[in-house]
Amino acid sequence: xxxxxxxxxxxxxxxxxxxxxxxxxxxxxxxxxxxxxxxxxxxxxxxxxxxxxxxxxxxxxxxxxxxxxxxxxxxxxxxxxxxxxxxxxxxxxxxxxxxxxxxxxxxxxxxxxxxxxxxxxxxxxxxxxxxxxxxxxxxxxxxxxxxxxxxxxxxxxxxxxxxxxxxxxxxxxxxxxxxxxxxxxxxxxxxxxxxxxxxxxxxxxxxxxxxxxxxxxxxxxxxxxxxxxxxxxxxxxxxxxxxxxxxxxxxxxxxxxxxxxxxxxxxxxxxxxxxxxxxxxxxxxxxxxxxxxxxxxxxxxxxxxxxxxxxxxxxxxxxxxxxxxxxxxxxxxxxxxxxxxxxxxxxxxxxxxxxxxxxxxxxxxxxxxxxxxxxxxxxxxxxxxxxxxxxxxxxxxxxxxxxxxxxxxxxxxxxxxxxxxxxxxxxxxxxx
Numbered sequence: 409x410x411x412x413x414x415x416x417x418x419x420x421x422x423x424x425x426x427x428x429x430x431x432x433x434x435x436x437x438x439x440x441x442x443x444x445x446x447x448x449x450x451x452x453x454x455x456x457x458x459x460x461x462x463x464x465x466x467x468x469x470x471x472x473x474x475x476x477x478x479x480x481x482x483x484x485x486x487x488x489x490x491x492x493x494x495x496x497x498x499x500x501x502x503x504x505x506x507x508x509x510x511x512x513x514x515x516x517x518x519x520x521x522x523x524x525x526x527x528x529x530x531x532x533x534x535x536x537x538x539x540x541x542x543x544x545x546x547x548x549x550x551x552x553x554x555x556x557x558x559x560x561x562x563x564x565x566x567x568x569x570x571x572x573x574x575x576x577x578x579x580x581x582x583x584x585x586x587x588x589x590x591x592x593x594x595x596x597x598x599x600x601x602x603x604x605x606x607x608x609x610x611x612x613x614x615x616x617x618x619x620x621x622x623x624x625x626x627x628x629x630x631x632x633x634x635x636x637x638x639x640x641x642x643x644x645x646x647x648x649x650x651x652x653x654x655x656x657x658x659x660x661x662x663x664x665x666x667x668x669x670x671x672x673x674x675x676x677x678x679x680x681x682x683x684x685x686x687x688x689x690x691x692x693x694x695x696x697x698x699x700x701x702x703x704x705x706x707x708x709x710x711x712x713x714x715x716x717x718x719x720x721x722x723x724x725x726x727x728x729x730x731x732x733x734x735x736x737x738x739x740x741x742x743x744x745x746x747x748x749x750x751x752x753x754x755x756x757x758x759x760x761x762x763x764x765x766x767x768x769x770x771x772x773x774x775x776x777x778x779x780x781x782x783x784x785x786x787x788x789x790x791x792x793x794x795x796x797x798x799x800x801x802x803x804x805x806x807x808x809x810x811x812x813x814x815x816x817x818x819x820x821x822x823x824x825x826x827x828x829x830x831x832x833x834x835x836x837x838x839x840x
Contacts, residue, residue, distance in 0.1 A: 429464075430460045430462050430464035430466070430485050431460075431461075431462060431485070431486065431516060432483040432484060432485060432486075433483065433484055433485075433486050433514050433515065433516060433517055433521060434481070434482075434483050434520045434521065435480070435481070435482050435483070435484065435512075435514070435520075435521050435522070435523065435525075435526055436480065436481045436482075436520050436521075436522070437480050437522045437523045437524075438478045438479060438480070439475060439478045439480055439523070440478060446477045446478030447475060447478050447500070447502065448475060448476060448477060448478070448502065449475055449500060449501050449502030449503070449507070450472060450473070450474055450475065450500075450501045450502075451472070451473040451474075451475055451480065451482070451498060451499070451500055451501075452470060452471070452472055452473075452498070452499040452501060453470065453471040453472075453473065453482070453484070453496050453497070453498055453512075454470050454496070454497040454499070455468065455469070455470075455494070455495065455496050455497065456468050456493075456494075458487070458490045458491045458493070458494035459490060459491045460485045460486065460489070460490050461486060461489030461490055461516060464485070466485055466490075466494075475500075480523070484496065484512075484514050485514070486514050486515055486516035486517075487512075487513055487514050488513055488514065488515045488516065489515075489516050495511055495512065495513060495528075496511065496512040496513075496514065497509065497511060498510045498511065498512055510527055510528075511527070511528045512526040512527060512528065513526060513528045514526050559573065559577060559578060559579050560577075560578050560579070561578060561579055562574050562576065562578030562579055562580040563580070564580030564581055564583075565578075565579055565580055565581055566581035569581035569582055570582040570590050572590070572594035573594070574594075582594065609631075609680065609681055609682070610678075610679075610680055610681075611629070611630065611631065611677065611678065611679050611680075611681060612678050613676050613677075613678065614629065614630060614676065614677045614678070614679075615674075615675060615676060615677075616628060616629055616661055616675055616677055617629075618661075620669045620670070620671060620672075620673055620675065621671060622668060622669070622670045622671055623668065624668070624669075625662055625663045625664075625665070625668055626660060626661070626662050626663075627660070627661040627663070627669075627675065628659055628660055628661070629659040629660075629661065629677055629679070630659070631659060631679075631681035631682075632658045632659040632681060633656065633659075633679035633680065633681055634680060634681050634682045635680070635837075635838040636656055636838065637650075637838055638679045638680040639656055639677065639678075639679040640677070640678040640679065641653070641654055641661065641675070641676075641677050642675070642676045642677070642678070643667075643669065643673055643674070643675055644673055644674055645674075648667065652664075653666075653667040654667060661677070692835050692837050694832055694833060694834045694835070695832070695833045695835070696830060696831070696832050697716060697718055697722075697831045697832065697833050698716030698810075698829070698830070698831040699828075699829065699830040699831070700714070700828070700829065701714070701826065701827065701828055701829075702714030702812055702825065702826025702827070702828075702829060703825065703826065704738075704823045704824065704825035704826075705814055705815065705816075705823065705824060705825075706816055706820070706821070706822065706823050706824075707815055707816065708815055708816050708817070708818065708819055709815055710745075710747055710813040710814070710815045711813060711814060711815060712811055712812070712813050713812050713813060713814050713824075713825065713826035714811075714812040714826045714829055715809055715810060715811045715812065716809070716810045716829070716831045717807055717808070717809045717810075718807065718808045718809075718810070718831070718833075719807055720805060720806050720807045721805070722833070723775060723804040723808065723833070724775070724804070724835070724836060725775055725776060725777050725836065726775065726776070726835075726836025727774075727775045727833060727834065727835050727836050728772060728773065728774045728775065728833075728834045729750075729771075729772070729773040729774075729775075729810075729831060729832065729833055729834075730770070730771075730772055730773075730830075730831075730832040730834065731748065731750075731755075731770065731771040731772075731773065731810060731829070731830070731831050731832075732769070732770050732829065732830045732832075733748060733768075733769050733770075733812055733826065733828070733829040733830075734766065734767070734768050734769075734826075734827040734828045734829070735766065735767040735768075735769075735812075735814055735824060735825065735826060735827065736765065736766055736767075736824070736825045736827045737760065737764055737765050737766065737767070737822065737823075737824050738765075738822060738823045738824075738825070739762075739820060739821060739822030739823065740762050740763060740822070741762060741818075741820035741821060741822050742762050742816050742817045742818040742819075742820040742822050743759060743760055743761045743762045743764070743816075743817035743818075744759075744760055744764075744767075744814060744815065744816050744817060744822070744824040745757070745758065745759045745760070745814065745815050745817060746758050746760075746767055746769075746812075746813065746814050746824070747812075747813040747814070748769065748771060748784075748810070748811070748812055748813075749810070749811045749813070750771075750773055750782070750800065750802065750808065750810050751800070751802040751803075751808050751809065752802070753780075753782070753798075753800040753802060755771045755773070755782045755784050755798070755800075756769050756771060756784045756786060756796075758786050758791070758794065759817070760788060760791050761790070761791075762817075762822075763790060764788045764789065764790055764791050765788075765789060766788050766789055766827075767786065767787075767788045767791065768786065768787055768788065769784060769785065769786040769787075770784070770785050770786075771783070771784040771785075772784075773800075775804060778801075779799060779800065779801045780799065780800040780801070780802060780804075781797070781798070781799050781800070782797060782798055782799070782800060783795065783796070783797040784796050784797070810831055812826050812829055814826065
């Protein structure tokens with residue numbers, strides 16, 4: 409039999425153990441899904457070691473709490489009174505999948521808390537302080553090799569300049585004046601020199617001449633902008649609108665009454681203008697899109713002997729195409745015919761006699777808003793000069809194919825060939 413004295417001693421021991429347990433806070437709640445059904449799954453609680461407010465040492469561990477039909481109840485050591493960085497990392501798992509995670513900061517209280525009372529904001533900085541230590545290049549796998557293949561700064565490296573690659577594969581700054589152009593070999597020189605083509609000059613941040621007194625409407629630029637559309641007028645950092653805030657005539661700016669510069673305003677102008685030493689500097693050059701020779705045929709049906717396809721996005725309203733071509737006829741047994749088509753529009757269709765050895769033609773194709781107009785001239789050594797014109801409605805936003813075709817008038821040993829053709833684009837150019 410156990411004596412009452414032994415029972416008293418055992419009770420005292422158990423009381424002492426209970427007295428040494430750290431205080432706990434109860435979190436009890438009912439959890440739901442977004443569709444209103446109760447959440448069923450498992451909650452995993454992870455934490456690093458910390459010291460509670462009553463100096464109890466809490467070892468690093470993990471807790472697993474089942475949640476059945478939404479019911480959650482768990483008791484945890486408070487973290488708000490513990491050592492810095494104490495926190496609980498919560499992971500909700502359902503059907504074997506981690507659904508979401510959150511962080512809890514548990515206060516010391518005898519009241520029963522809900523999840524919303526302990527959940528911290530995503531933006532809150534919680535947890536133990538991060539460990540910061542230097543990382544060596546060799547510590548990161550593959551970083552050294554990646555750095556080795558990247559270009560390095562050369563002795564001529566400089567900020568705010570165009571970069572060129574020197575003979576050692578390093579980056580240097582391009583040498584020259586700020587107005588120079590850089591060539592592909594890294595050398596520099598005045599724009600337009602050495603085969604650089606047409607060039608113009610730029611005025612950046614020019615202050616127009618005129619009195620800023622709230623009354624004066626007219627101001628002068630040093631040069632007439634060329635093209636006029638390149639002009640940008642800035643007032644106190646705001647870009648003004650042409651023909652709404654001001655008008656331009658030559659090099660004269662005229663402000664409308666509502667936009668007259670007031671005392672203290674800062675007016676600046678940015679624009680392009682023609683180079684006096686290069687009168688063509690502000691003009692857009694024409695481009696040869698296609699040029700070459702074609703094939704020959706003895707067929708009695710129209711056969712494509714050559715073509716030129718202009719890529720989509722190349723043509724614009726105001727552009728003009730010039731198309732030149734030469735057909736040659738070998739033999740005198742039968743006549744021949746030629747045809748030139750731009751997209752689906754036939755712009756030339758000529759029949760020549762058997763005695764004609766050559767057929768020459770030129771077609772101009774002008775683009776205006778939503779449609780095109782064309783005119784064609786053809787002639788030969790004996791063939792009389794012919795001219796014709798018409799209109800077209802080709803979709804210039806898509807690729808446009810120019811086709812050169814030929815055929816014999818009858819079966820024979822003769823041939824008709826496309827000797828040469830050229831397609832030139834003259835882009836729209838604003839009056840400078």
